[in-house]
Amino acid sequence: MPLVLNEEQRLLKDTAKDFLNKTVPVEALRQLRDSKDALGYKAEHWQNMSELGWASMIIPEAYDGLDFSFLGLGAVLEESGRTLAASPLFASVVLGASAIIIGGNETQKATLLPQIASGNLRFALALDESAHHNPDDINCTATATETGYKLNGSKTFVLDGHSADQLIVVARSQPQGSGRDGLSLFIVDASTAGIERKRHYMLDSRNAASIQFNDVHVSREALLGDAGHGWSILDNVLDRGRICLAAEMLGGALECFERTVSYLKERDQFGVKIGTFQALQHRAAIMFTELELAKSVVLDGLSAIDENRTDLAQLASLAKARLNDVFELVTNEAVQMHGGIGVTDELDIGLFLKRSRVANQIFGNSSFHRDRYASLCGY
Amino acid sequence: MSDLDDFRASVKAWLQDNCPVSQRQPITREEQVWGGRNMSFPSADAKLWFERMRDKGWTVPEWPCELGGGGLNEREAKILKEEMKALGCRTPLYDLGIWMLGPAVLEYGSEDQRRQHIPKIARGEVRWCQGYSEPGAGSDLASLQTRAEDCGDHFLVNGSKIWTTNADKADWIFCLVRTDPDAKKQEGISFLLIDMDQPGVTAKPIPLISGDSEFCQTFFDDVKVPKSNLIGELNKGWSVAKSLLKHERKLMAEIGGDTPGPSFSPVQAALKYVGLDAEGKLKDRGLREQLVAHEMRFRALGLTHFRSFEERMHGNTDNSIPLIMKYVGTEETKRKEEVLMAILGNRALGWDDPEFSDDELLSNRGWLFSKALSIAGGTSEVQLNIIAKRVLGLPV
Numbered sequence: 019m020p021l022v023l024n025e026e027q028r029l030l031k032d033t034a035k036d037f038l039n040k041t042v043p044v045e046a047l048r049q050l051r052d053s054k055d056a057l058g059y060k061a062e063h064w065q066n067m068s069e070l071g072w073a074s075m076i077i078p079e080a081y082d083g084l085d086f087s088f089l090g091l092g093a094v095l096e097e098s099g100r101t102l103a104a105s106p107l108f109a110s111v112v113l114g115a116s117a118i119i120i121g122g123n124e125t126q127k128a129t130l131l132p133q134i135a136s137g138n139l140r141f142a143l144a145l146d147e148s149a150h151h152n153p154d155d156i157n158c159t160a161t162a163t164e165t166g167y168k169l170n171g172s173k174t175f176v177l178d179g180h181s182a183d184q185l186i187v188v189a190r191s192q193p194q195g196s197g198r199d200g201l202s203l204f205i206v207d208a209s210t211a212g213i214e215r216k217r218h219y220m221l222d223s224r225n226a227a228s229i230q231f232n233d234v235h236v237s238r239e240a241l242l243g244d245a246g247h248g249w250s251i252l253d254n255v256l257d258r259g260r261i262c263l264a265a266e267m268l269g270g271a272l273e274c275f276e277r278t279v280s281y282l283k284e285r286d287q288f289g290v291k292i293g294t295f296q297a298l299q300h301r302a303a304i305m306f307t308e309l310e311l312a313k314s315v316v317l318d319g320l321s322a323i324d325e326n327r328t329d330l331a332q333l334a335s336l337a338k339a340r341l342n343d344v345f346e347l348v349t350n351e352a353v354q355m356h357g358g359i360g361v362t363d364e365l366d367i368g369l370f371l372k373r374s375r376v377a378n379q380i381f382g383n384s385s386f387h388r389d390r391y392a393s394l395c396g397y
Numbered sequence: 398m399s400d401l402d403d404f405r406a407s408v409k410a411w412l413q414d415n416c417p418v419s420q421r422q423p424i425t426r427e428e429q430v431w432g433g434r435n436m437s438f439p440s441a442d443a444k445l446w447f448e449r450m451r452d453k454g455w456t457v458p459e460w461p462c463e464l465g466g467g468g469l470n471e472r473e474a475k476i477l478k479e480e481m482k483a484l485g486c487r488t489p490l491y492d493l494g495i496w497m498l499g500p501a502v503l504e505y506g507s508e509d510q511r512r513q514h515i516p517k518i519a520r521g522e523v524r525w526c527q528g529y530s531e532p533g534a535g536s537d538l539a540s541l542q543t544r545a546e547d548c549g550d551h552f553l554v555n556g557s558k559i560w561t562t563n564a565d566k567a568d569w570i571f572c573l574v575r576t577d578p579d580a581k582k583q584e585g586i587s588f589l590l591i592d593m594d595q596p597g598v599t600a601k602p603i604p605l606i607s608g609d610s611e612f613c614q615t616f617f618d619d620v621k622v623p624k625s626n627l628i629g630e631l632n633k634g635w636s637v638a639k640s641l642l643k644h645e646r647k648l649m650a651e652i653g654g655d656t657p658g659p660s661f662s663p664v665q666a667a668l669k670y671v672g673l674d675a676e677g678k679l680k681d682r683g684l685r686e687q688l689v690a691h692e693m694r695f696r697a698l699g700l701t702h703f704r705s706f707e708e709r710m711h712g713n714t715d716n717s718i719p720l721i722m723k724y725v726g727t728e729e730t731k732r733k734e735e736v737l738m739a740i741l742g743n744r745a746l747g748w749d750d751p752e753f754s755d756d757e758l759l760s761n762r763g764w765l766f767s768k769a770l771s772i773a774g775g776t777s778e779v780q781l782n783i784i785a786k787r788v789l790g791l792p793v
Binding site: 392 | 664667668673677678679685686688689690692693694696697698700701703704707708711713717718721724725778780781782784785786788789790791792793
């Protein structure tokens with residue numbers, strides 16, 4: 019379990035940092051927000067990212083990918099968390115490509131993966147149906163027809179769902195099944211008749227869609243994996259997503275923390291720098307220790323994906339729960355330590371605060387993951 | 398197979414051949430082997446195991462062979478540790494000389510001092526204790542008052558040290574003493590080794606809340622100490638002390654794993670004392686939440702230890718992890734003891750009463766013992782000060 023980056027991965031991280039600072043700084047997110055951008059990210063930026071190889075990083079070479087590693091992709095995501103960069107990287111590559119790599123047949127891989135790798139085809143995962151993440155509580159149905167399946171139901175909180183070209187839809191194909199049994203995954207063209215998509219503007223200036231499926235007919239070939247056995251694919255995809263999201267959250271938390279420490283060294287009150295106050299020093303030091311632990315769980319989680327380890331599920335819950343908590347702590351403290359200016363829109367800290375709460379809800383909050391971790395450990 | 402794989406295989410084979418089966422069981426406090434003039438062994442196997450490890454130099458694997466050590470590099474030493482852990486091998490010898498004084502003598506001592514002290518530590522011939530804190534100098538260690546007066550060929554030492562762990566059983570003590578009362582706080586301090594088997598040195602155990610009394614107060618009344626016992630330069634003892642504190646803090650960060658306590662883990666205890674419901678979850682959901690929060694932090698901590706090691710192996714000198722581990726490790730151990738107490742419920746509350754099992758009795762002793770962890774070796778608050786200043790660069 020490598021817990022440090024190798025030379026190549028470090029180089030990749032530095033390149034990503036340079037690119038993001040220059041091209042997709044926090045200001046870029048403000049522009050998307052203020053212009054109520056329809057796409058939710060800049061097409062040009064996604065083009066740049068794809069050219070840098072980000073979209074192809076985890077895709078096998080046989081399908082035009084770089085087959086680099088999740089440790090590498092995690093390093094990029096961490097940097098993108100530092101500038102709150104909006105892009106389809108998470109939805110399309112981490113989730114979409116992973117689902118096809120894990121569950122897809124040869125035809126699906128050969129036709130879809132090269133297009134994801136080039137950045138030309140964008141995916142989204144249509145999973146959640148209620149206010150909370152409950153991946154095995156699925157009411158969307160897939161009814162067998164003569165030529166394939168008919169999908170009905172509604173999805174919510176679908177990240178980048180309004181702009182995706184293709185959707186991976188989780189539906190119940192065996193009505194008698196419950197929980198994890200009888201779920202199937204389908205690859206569905208987003209323009210298929212019967213699909214209604216509604217884009218929502220979110221707290222963090224990004225987007226998520228509500229999607230309605232009304233008698234959406236798909237062919238048998240749309241099935242990803244075996245009918246009724248979608249859970250194992252989904253579970254694995256979600257774990258990759260949780261760990262990668264934790265990497266992004268780590269970047270956001272580190273950036274927010276570093277900006278706060280700088281402020282403590284700059285701001286004068288009572289005739290001294292506020293960083294001389296022990297009340298603030300200790301809280302800053304505690305945040306530092308939390309962030310060091312957070313780095314370790316993220317790196318080990320990414321390694322667990324690369325090494326296909328059997329404890330992946332535990333690591334995913336460990337990483338997501340810890341980063342939920344740490345990102346929340348750091349953003350709250352950052353606002354408080356900045357004082358009055360911390361609650362102004364002018365300062366970027368508020369944008370990190372908002373992102374932390376959205377990221378927190380994606381694929382499980384801390385209580386979801388503590389419960390899951392305990393169950394995985396037999397208690 | 399790489400050289401390290403070969404090494405691992407040979408270590409494993411040697412341990413299997415040489416570690417008596419009785420020495421592969423979890424150790425109790427009574428069974429620990431401490432060195433010194435009055436060294437004793439709880440069993441013939443413990444003696445055999447100690448002697449075999451000593452002869453191999455593996456009581457101190459990373460020290461030079463010619464001084465009684467094993468001559469291993471850091472990676473090899475880690476492999477030895479891992480293989481010992483995998484087989485359940487007990488630590489063959491316990492001593493502050495191994496963990497703290499030895500590394501300082503190797504770094505700061507003269508050639509003569511190394512030859513005088515290092516082999517005796519490696520062979521368990523001398524038991525060491527530490528004299529740092531004083532009744533009036535705890536967190537503010539640099540205000541210490543124990544005086545070592547220059548009397549030509551020797552120092553004359555007067556004063557007292559407190560929290561001198563196992564001083565009543567030790568042969569020698571390494572001390573911080575004031576050699577220049579006029580200099581600024583940190584600048585008049587020297588690092589001195591004192592033979593405790595002489596008139597004027599007395600050690601009195603202090604009864605603790607845990608019922609133990611391993612901490613002592615040690616008094617020095619006109620104690621003569623040869624000049625050759627000074628480690629490092631006169632009045633420069635503070636830098637020796639700081640380097641040594643690093644070793645102590647590292648040890649304290651790891652101590653949770655090595656402290657004798659109940660034989661069950663918190664999870665095993667929870668299964669036994671709380672039990673599962675039909676869903677396979679602990680019946681008390683609040684306790685389950687506390688337990689899993691601890692377990693997850695504990696795992697993150699283990700991974701961070703490992704990451705720190707890897708960083709060092711990759712030559713990353715800008716590694717601030719060691720500075721946080723004392724704080725994080727001891728605070729988490731305290732949390733673990735709290736969780737364990739809660740899990741045992743009223744079965745954790747017996748005191749010196751045979752109606753309770755040994756594990757049950759140990760649980761509250763361990764809990765009480767853990768309270769000292771975030772005080773000894775630099776309080777948690779001092780550790781946070783260090784992180785704030787040294788790592789974050791916050792202004793004074």
